[in-house]
Amino acid sequence: MKRILIADDEEALQRLYKEEFEDEGYEVLVAGNGNEVISLLEDPSHLPDLIVMDIRMPGMNGIDTLRIIKEKYPRIPVILCSAYSEFKQDFSVWASDDYVVKSSDLTELKEAVKKHLKE
Amino acid sequence: MDRGLELLKKVIQVANSSIGFDDRLQGILDLLIRKEGVERAILFSMTPDHETLELKKISPRNVLWDGSPFLAAKTPIGDTIHNHIPLLIPRLNRKEHKALVKHSLLKGFNSLIVLPVEDDNLVYGGLCLLSKQSLKPDPGQWELLDLVARELAGIIRNSRVYTESKKRIAELSVLYQVGKVIGSTLELDDLIERVVAITAQVINATGSALMILEKDSETVVVERKFGSVPPSVKENIFRDLLDQKGNQIVNRGTTSPSRNRDALTLKDKNHQGSGETHQISSFMCIALNFKGPYRGRLCVYEKISLGNGTTVYFSEEDLSVLSTIGNIIASSLENALTFQKIETLARKNEWMVRNLSTLYQIDSAMMTSSTLKDLPQIILEAITLKEGLGFSRAILLLADEDKKILTPMAWSIQRESDQDPSLKKRDHLTGNELSGYFVRQAAQIRNIRQEADQVVHDIKVPLTKESGILARTFLEGRAFLVDRVMEDPRINKELAKRLNLDSFASVPIYAKDKVVGVIEVDNFINKRPITEEDLYLLSMLAHQAGLALENARLYAFIEKTNNELKVARERLIESEKMVAIGEMASGLAHEIRNPLVSIGGFVRRLNKKFSGDDQVQSYFQVIINEVERLEKTLNEIMDFSQDPRGNYREWDLNRIVEEALGLIQRELDEGQIKVQKQWGKIPKVFGDNRQLGHVFYNLFLNSCQAMPQGGLLTVRTYSDKGAERSWVTCEIKDTGGGIPPEVLHNIFNPFFTTKVHGSGLGLPIVHKIVTRHNGEVDIDNRPGEGISFLIKFPSAKEARQQLQRITTIREENHETDINR
Numbered sequence: 017m018k019r020i021l022i023a024d025d026e027e028a029l030q031r032l033y034k035e036e037f038e039d040e041g042y043e044v045l046v047a048g049n050g051n052e053v054i055s056l057l058e059d060p061s062h063l064p065d066l067i068v069m070d071i072r073m074p075g076m077n078g079i080d081t082l083r084i085i086k087e088k089y090p091r092i093p094v095i096l097c098s099a100y101s102e103f104k105q106d107f108s109v110w111a112s113d114d115y116v117v118k119s120s121d122l123t124e125l126k127e128a129v130k131k132h133l134k135e
Numbered sequence: 136m137d138r139g140l141e142l143l144k145k146v147i148q149v150a151n152s153s154i155g156f157d158d159r160l161q162g163i164l165d166l167l168i169r170k171e172g173v174e175r176a177i178l179f180s181m182t183p184d185h186e187t188l189e190l191k192k193i194s195p196r197n198v199l200w201d202g203s204p205f206l207a208a209k210t211p212i213g214d215t216i217h218n219h220i221p222l223l224i225p226r227l228n229r230k231e232h233k234a235l236v237k238h239s240l241l242k243g244f245n246s247l248i249v250l251p252v253e254d255d256n257l258v259y260g261g262l263c264l265l266s267k268q269s270l271k272p273d274p275g276q277w278e279l280l281d282l283v284a285r286e287l288a289g290i291i292r293n294s295r296v297y298t299e300s301k302k303r304i305a306e307l308s309v310l311y312q313v314g315k316v317i318g319s320t321l322e323l324d325d326l327i328e329r330v331v332a333i334t335a336q337v338i339n340a341t342g343s344a345l346m347i348l349e350k351d352s353e354t355v356v357v358e359r360k361f362g363s364v365p366p367s368v369k370e371n372i373f374r375d376l377l378d379q380k381g382n383q384i385v386n387r388g389t390t391s392p393s394r395n396r397d398a399l400t401l402k403d404k405n406h407q408g409s410g411e412t413h414q415i416s417s418f419m420c421i422a423l424n425f426k427g428p429y430r431g432r433l434c435v436y437e438k439i440s441l442g443n444g445t446t447v448y449f450s451e452e453d454l455s456v457l458s459t460i461g462n463i464i465a466s467s468l469e470n471a472l473t474f475q476k477i478e479t480l481a482r483k484n485e486w487m488v489r490n491l492s493t494l495y496q497i498d499s500a501m502m503t504s505s506t507l508k509d510l511p512q513i514i515l516e517a518i519t520l521k522e523g524l525g526f527s528r529a530i531l532l533l534a535d536e537d538k539k540i541l542t543p544m545a546w547s548i549q550r551e552s553d554q555d556p557s558l559k560k561r562d563h564l565t566g567n568e569l570s571g572y573f574v575r576q577a578a579q580i581r582n583i584r585q586e587a588d589q590v591v592h593d594i595k596v597p598l599t600k601e602s603g604i605l606a607r608t609f610l611e612g613r614a615f616l617v618d619r620v621m622e623d624p625r626i627n628k629e630l631a632k633r634l635n636l637d638s639f640a641s642v643p644i645y646a647k648d649k650v651v652g653v654i655e656v657d658n659f660i661n662k663r664p665i666t667e668e669d670l671y672l673l674s675m676l677a678h679q680a681g682l683a684l685e686n687a688r689l690y691a692f693i694e695k696t697n698n699e700l701k702v703a704r705e706r707l708i709e710s711e712k713m714v715a716i717g718e719m720a721s722g723l724a725h726e727i728r729n730p731l732v733s734i735g736g737f738v739r740r741l742n743k744k745f746s747g748d749d750q751v752q753s754y755f756q757v758i759i760n761e762v763e764r765l766e767k768t769l770n771e772i773m774d775f776s777q778d779p780r781g782n783y784r785e786w787d788l789n790r791i792v793e794e795a796l797g798l799i800q801r802e803l804d805e806g807q808i809k810v811q812k813q814w815g816k817i818p819k820v821f822g823d824n825r826q827l828g829h830v831f832y833n834l835f836l837n838s839c840q841a842m843p844q845g846g847l848l849t850v851r852t853y854s855d856k857g858a859e860r861s862w863v864t865c866e867i868k869d870t871g872g873g874i875p876p877e878v879l880h881n882i883f884n885p886f887f888t889t890k891v892h893g894s895g896l897g898l899p900i901v902h903k904i905v906t907r908h909n910g911e912v913d914i915d916n917r918p919g920e921g922i923s924f925l926i927k928f929p930s931a932k933e934a935r936q937q938l939q940r941i942t943t944i945r946e947e948n949h950e951t952d953i954n955r
Binding site for chain 2: 026029032035036072100101117118119120121122
């Protein structure tokens with residue numbers, strides 16, 4: 017079973033993502049900000065196969081967190097999922113693997129996840 | 136009757152007779168002969184210096200002597216006269232009288248009686264009586280002789296008084312005649328005519344001449360001849376004579392004491408080549424003395440005797456009369472000269488006042504209409520209207536500095552029907568009415584294009600010295616007046632023929648010390664000659680015109696700039712509004728999007744959970760659709776306001792530039808602009824193709840507007856690796872004259888433009904877009920030639936690296952904003 021880490025500061029969204037991806041048959045870990053993501057990753061038993069991360073989060077934001085992830089765990093694909101549509105073009109610069117603008121329709125996000133898990 | 140008394144009676148009869156004075160003296164001497172043994176009687180007159188005795192009369196008249204009429208005063212005869220005591224020398228053959236008898240008049244006589252001829256006041260001379268016998272007068276005879284001598288003295292005195300009176304009367308008569316003449320007129324010309332005539336008439340000369348020069352300039356102010364003045368007496372003699380001081384008589388072949396060597400030389404010199412018929416035997420010349428800055432000469436030629444009409448010599452008396460005339464006329468002539476000068480000045484002043492008022496009126500007309508379009512026409516109408524300067528035609532040519540030619544901007548041709556009958560005569564118009572008149576005329580005439588326009592409208596005068604007077608007027612910045620066009624080698628023959636010119640004038644138009652154009656005027660219809668005064672007036676008008684043109688140009692420029700400023704400001708406000716709305720929308724979007732995703736997401740989950748209940752599902756579906764609609768609206772707002780980097784891709788700059796050229800093709804064709812393209816092998820650039828295209832479109836448009844007369848646009852792309860970074864560059868080079876250096880720093884300022892058309896936002900937008908793409912704009916400005924814009928972008932690879940740095944900073948800043 018593939019493990020996905022969802023990082024978003026909105027609890028309602030955390031729950032939505034978690035339930036939706038669990039319905040899709042993934043194991044879902046949740047973090048409220050960048051710091052939580054990093055500390056979760058430090059436990060090798062929790063190491064996810066893919067990370068879906070918001071950019072605007074309290075504490076460490078998504079971009080800084082992304083840099084650390086890509087430094088330490090370059091093999092884990094990261095999909096940025098943000099309300100900012102204007103950053104979409106910058107994802108490759110930031111070395112994220114994909115960028116999905118948040119939408120109530122999760123189809124795009126789910127396909128991106130599927131794609132990067134090479135399923 | 137006593138013999139002595141008899142003699143005395145006869146002497147008194149002779150003395151009181153009506154015969155001439157000389158005849159009376161001779162008669163008395165004749166009476167003395169053969170009386171009391173006297174065989175020769177001689178009357179000597181004493182010269183004024185009392186040095187010499189001069190033979191005045193002798194009896195008998197047929198005496199032959201060796202010719203010497205003089206006798207030294209230092210003789211017994213002279214002594215007798217000086218001493219007022221009669222002398223008797225009974226024996227002349229005595230030794231002491233040897234010197235005396237040597238004189239041929241006294242030779243051969245034995246005895247001599249000398250009597251002083253004198254009255255109570257003056258000694259006139261001496262009377263000598265000679266005899267071969269011995270003379271021995273008794274006291275009675277001495278008394279008789281003394282009485283005779285006194286009678287002689289009386290005759291001589293009377294003769295002198297008579298001569299003097301005659302002279303006085305003659306002089307008075309001359310004065311009267313001359314005075315009458317010069318008093319009769321103040322008109323210089325008239326006066327001179329009369330002066331030369333009366334001078335000749337009074338002196339009884341066949342000709343007279345008068346010349347007056349101005350002292351400093353040596354210009355001849357007056358020159359007049361009367362009667363027969365030999366043509367050989369040319370100006371040069373006259374001038375030579377002018378240079379000589381004093382008065383002179385030149386009588387041919389005489390030994391008059393007043394004859395002067397130089398004058399004689401002159402006469403000889405000038406008479407040699409002059410031919411027999413014009414030989415003058417004599418002339419007389421005096422200097423005229425003026426108080427003012429003049430010098431002059433009055434001359435008379437060839438005196439004619441009153442009696443038989445033969446030529447006679449001028450006498451000292453004539454000279455004195457001439458001097459008298461000279462003195463009288465000098466002051467009158469001077470007055471007349473001054474009067475004439477004042478009159479000329481007054482006329483000139485009047486002329487100036489009239490023209491200045493015309494100029495003033497034209498000027499106010501020019502100032503009334505400050506639109507650039509009307510102004511040249513108003514100027515030209517003012518030149519051609521009869522009420523203005525009244526030329527047949529005027530053409531205003533302005534210089535095209537780029538093409539180095541003069542082309543007509545406006546022209547005007549005088550029309551007989553120009554007069555608007557509804558208008559009052561110009562003289563009765565007030566200043567304002569007249570201004571209106573000029574303006575109305577200009578407006579009326581603007582609508583009437585004449586056939587002659589065809590001749591003028593496509594004139595092109597290359598700005599080289601060789602292409603004729605108009606070009607030279609411009610190049611040398613001075614006025615020209617050409618009288619005989621076809622004979623003048625400086626003329627552009629083809630143009631002269633085309634305009635049907637015999638004579639014309641051209642003046643430069645100055646604006647701020649720089650010649651900007653030329654006004655040509657001519658009278659090809661009425662053929663009136665153009666005067667220096669016309670030229671002067673025209674120059675003044677051209678000067679005014681230059682100022683007015685410059686004013687109008689500045690006014691138009693300010694007005695245009697002002698308008699563009701208004702537009703620019705409106706746009707700026709508009710775009711600022713958009714930015715504000717965008718920012719607001721963006722902030723709002725983020726705040727709304729998350730809850731929307733939650734609502735929408737969970738409703739979708741609910742929808743799945745209640746898959747059996749159609750009614751509930753239909754409710755959920757409504758919510759899902761409404762949330763989607765909201766999200767869609769949100770996205771639209773975001774797209775509208777967001778930073779367009781959303782569309783950034785890698786692009787081939789050559790293609791973008793090529794496409795921009797395609798958009799401007801119509802303008803390029805219409806403007807007759809040649810395009811030269813050089814596509815280099817360049818790396819891709821990173822950016823928004825629409826914006827990049829806009830950069831080049833703007834630059835091309837700019838070049839087109841800089842080259843309204845056509846030109847060459849060079850577009851070149853290349854990549855160059857600098858020390859720190861490598862650029863992808865597109866160079867856009869035009870031949871539009873460049874940008875004045877003083878405004879160069881302003882070209883990216885959105886409030887600034889020098890263009891006639893356009894918003895002035897073109898270049899600022901270019902700059903903004905290029906900067907947004909991390910590029911640079913370099914300018915190679917060559918004033919008078921053209922300008923090159925170097926648009927430099929980082930390669931796509933470098934752009935991404937830069938973008939990363941920038942976004943990070945931005946994100947951090949954004950974070951700070953959110954956390955605040």
